[in-house]
Amino acid sequence: MQELEELKITMNALVREDRFNEFFNLFDPTASLALQENNYNLLIDLYLKRSKIFFNIGDIQSCIADLKKITEWIDEHGTDGQRTTYLNMYATVCGELGNQKKNLEYLNKAKALAMKLDDFLTLCKIYNNLGVYYLVEGEPANAVSHLQKGLELSKKLDEENEEELMVLLKLNLSKAYTDLGEFEKAEELFDFLFSYIEGKQMMKTSIYVLQYKGLWFKAQKLYEEANEILGKAKDFASKNNDLILLEELNNILVEVITELNDKDRLIAIQKDYIDILLKIKEINLNQNLLQIELTQNEKQYESISTKDPLTSCYNRRYFEKNIKKWLMEAKISAQLVGFFILDVDYFKQINDRYGHLIGDDVLKSVASMTNDYLSAYESIFARYGGDEFVAMVKVPSKDELVEIIDNLYNHISNRIIEVDDEKISTSISLGVSTNVNGMVSEYKEIFKLADDALYESKRNGRNQYTVNS
Known part of the structure; x- marks a missing residue:
C-alpha cells in the first residue's frame, strides 16, 4: 500500500512537470500494482491522464484505446468527478474525429454533471471545449461567451490548475477575437501565451499558439509575418507527426503564399501538401475504423451505465x-x-x-x-x-x-x-x-x-x- 501511494505521488508529479517519457515508463508497473490491490480509483486516474497525453501528442488511436479500457471501471468504480472527466475527454475525441454532434452532446452531459458537483476545474475544461466547438462551427461570439465563463471560473482554482487552464482558455479566446476582428484584444493574449510556451515541449498547445498568431497576421494581411510563424508551426507539427494539424497548416500556408504571389514557394508548399494528403489517405481507413470503434464504445458505455450486467434489465x-x-x-x-x-x-x-x-x-x-x-x-x-x-x-x-x-x-x-x-x-x-x-x-x-x-x-x-x- 505504501509503495503504491508513493508511486501515485510520483506519477502526479511527472505529469505536472511534463516529464511524459518517465510517466510512460512507470505506467505499467504502477497500473499493475493498482490492479493487484483493487485500487480502481487510481487505475482510472492513470488511464485518464495517459489518454490526455496521447491526445495532446496526436496519438488518437492510443487515446481511444485507453478510454475504452476504463469504460467498465468508470461505471462500476468511478467517482462522479471521474465520469465527468471521462465524458469531457470522450467529447474532445469526437470533435477531433469531426463528429461535432456527438462532441456537443457529450460536452453538455459532462457540463450538467460538473455543475451538479460544483467541480470548477472540470467545468473550466468543458467551457474551453465548448469554446472550441463554437469556433469550429463559425460562431466566435458564442465561443467568447463560453471561454470568458471559463476564465472567470478559473479564478476559483489553485494556482497550478489555474495557469494550465488559463493558457488553453486564452489561446482559444485569441482565435475568437481574431475571427471577430478584435486584433488588439487578441494581441494582449498572445503576449501572455508566448511567454508561457517559451522553453516548453512543443506539444499541441504550443503549436496552436504559433498557428493562431499566424492566422492573426493573415487576418490583417501581414502575409510575410504569417508565412514565417506558420512555417515554424508546421515544422513542430511535422516533428510530432501530427497529420491533422499539418493538413490545417498547409491549407493556411497555401492561402498565404498565394497572396504573396511567390510561385516557387507555392510549388514547394503544394508538393508538401500532396505528400501529407497521401499519408492521410493511408490512415483514412484507420480513422474510419476508429470512428466505428468510438461509436461501439459509446453504445457499450451507455449500456453499461443503464443496464444490469447479469439480467440485462435496467439497473x-x-x-x-x-x-x-x-x-x-x-x-x-x-x-x-x-x-x-x-x-x-x-x-x-x-x-x-x-x-x-x-x-x-x-x-x-x-x-x-x-x-x-x-x-x-x-x-x-x-x-x-x-x-x-x-x-x-x-x-x-x-x-x-x-x-x-x-x-x-x-x-x-x-x-x-x-x-x-x-x-x-x-x-x-x-x-x-x-x-x-x-x-x-x-x-x-x-x-x-x-x-x-x-x-x-x-x-x-x-x-x-x-x-x-
Whole structure:
C-alpha cells in the first residue's frame, strides 16, 4: 500500500512537470500494482491522464484505446468527478474525429454533471471545449461567451490548475477575437501565451499558439509575418507527426503564399501538401475504423451505465433516476403510477442447493419473463440488488394495476425453470403501492409503502402479492 501511494505521488508529479517519457515508463508497473490491490480509483486516474497525453501528442488511436479500457471501471468504480472527466475527454475525441454532434452532446452531459458537483476545474475544461466547438462551427461570439465563463471560473482554482487552464482558455479566446476582428484584444493574449510556451515541449498547445498568431497576421494581411510563424508551426507539427494539424497548416500556408504571389514557394508548399494528403489517405481507413470503434464504445458505455450486467434489465441507478422524474411529473398531471417490489422466494436455498451459477440463471429467467410481460405497458423494470427487482408502470386506475400484478404473478409464480437438466420450482412475492395520483411524490415514501406490502406477503407465507391501500 505504501509503495503504491508513493508511486501515485510520483506519477502526479511527472505529469505536472511534463516529464511524459518517465510517466510512460512507470505506467505499467504502477497500473499493475493498482490492479493487484483493487485500487480502481487510481487505475482510472492513470488511464485518464495517459489518454490526455496521447491526445495532446496526436496519438488518437492510443487515446481511444485507453478510454475504452476504463469504460467498465468508470461505471462500476468511478467517482462522479471521474465520469465527468471521462465524458469531457470522450467529447474532445469526437470533435477531433469531426463528429461535432456527438462532441456537443457529450460536452453538455459532462457540463450538467460538473455543475451538479460544483467541480470548477472540470467545468473550466468543458467551457474551453465548448469554446472550441463554437469556433469550429463559425460562431466566435458564442465561443467568447463560453471561454470568458471559463476564465472567470478559473479564478476559483489553485494556482497550478489555474495557469494550465488559463493558457488553453486564452489561446482559444485569441482565435475568437481574431475571427471577430478584435486584433488588439487578441494581441494582449498572445503576449501572455508566448511567454508561457517559451522553453516548453512543443506539444499541441504550443503549436496552436504559433498557428493562431499566424492566422492573426493573415487576418490583417501581414502575409510575410504569417508565412514565417506558420512555417515554424508546421515544422513542430511535422516533428510530432501530427497529420491533422499539418493538413490545417498547409491549407493556411497555401492561402498565404498565394497572396504573396511567390510561385516557387507555392510549388514547394503544394508538393508538401500532396505528400501529407497521401499519408492521410493511408490512415483514412484507420480513422474510419476508429470512428466505428468510438461509436461501439459509446453504445457499450451507455449500456453499461443503464443496464444490469447479469439480467440485462435496467439497473438501480437508472431506475431511481427515472422514478423520481416520473413522480414529479405525476404530481403535476395527477397520473397514477404503480410501483412494486418483486422478490424471488427462498432464493438463498436455491443458491445453496444448486450453486450460484444456476441461481444466476433463475434470476435471468425471472427477469426475462417480467420484462417481457411489462413491455406491453409504459413501464420501467430494474434489478434493485440480489434477488430483488423493482418496477413502475403508468396505469389509468388502481383496478387495472391490480389486474396487471395478478396476471404477472400468475405468469411467473410456480413456474418450473429448467437449467442444466435441473427442474427448479420458482415462486415470487410482491409488494405493491401507488403514488395515489400524485399525492405521493417522494421515492422513499412510495418505496416504503411497497416494502411494507412485500413484508406482509412474506409474513403470510410468501408466493403471493399484497397491495398497500
